[in-house]
Amino acid sequence: MKYLTPLVAITLLSACAIGPDFKRPIAEIPDSFMFAPSSTGQQVLDTAWWRQFNDPQLDxxxxxxxxxxxxxxxxxxxxxxAEGELAVARSAFFPSIGYQANVTRGRSAAERLAGGQQVTKNYQLLGNVNWEIDLWGGLRRQSESANAQLEASKQARRGVLLSLAGSTVQTYLQLLGLDQQLRIAQNTLNSYQKTIELFELQFKYGVVARITLEQVRSQYQQAEANIPPIEKSHCQHRKCTVDSIRT
Structure with a gap:
């Protein structure tokens, strides 16, 4: 057949689309990490996993x-x-309906020539319907792209949430560890203080030599010098906790 009829041509064109259909690439992803516990699943990360510590302050x-x-x-x-863009993209599949209403008030030409005072009102209502046929598949591609962008945005938000919760929990646990170290260092310092008092009495009555007393004092000074670095690190981690909350 030398020439195609317009109907056949339209039918052939309607079967065309812009670009091939999207196919998800095949990627070999393991079900779990090599050394991950078998009970660890995706549902654990999607919940408030930090509540398992049973710490109201951490919550x-x-x-x-x-x-x-x-x-x-x-x-x-x-x-x-992205949700808004997807809604706009999907709305293109449906017809859009618009309307416009006008009201005019005045005297007709005949009334003005006759000197009449009668005022007439004219009402006008206009409607329109617009529907774009997805002949080339462009609207479908826009909808698919908007849906993919929405899913990517959701995963990005989920990643930020997991990272935020993880960094907050990690910093808080480090802060608890420093609290424990600070308590141990202060208790050690108090113990050395009592030891010095005991050795000073023994030195006073000649039970021990001065060198022994000075050794105990040196241990006390060493224990005292260990406290400021721990306090400094404690303040830094507390500041990091606040920064991770507000950043």
Missing amino acids: LYVEEAVLNNRNLAIALANVNA
């Missing part, structure tokens, strides 16, 4: 971090924006 820190963290707020805004 407050994580909740405050989720509410006030700027990066998480940006990620949530990106998700909302």
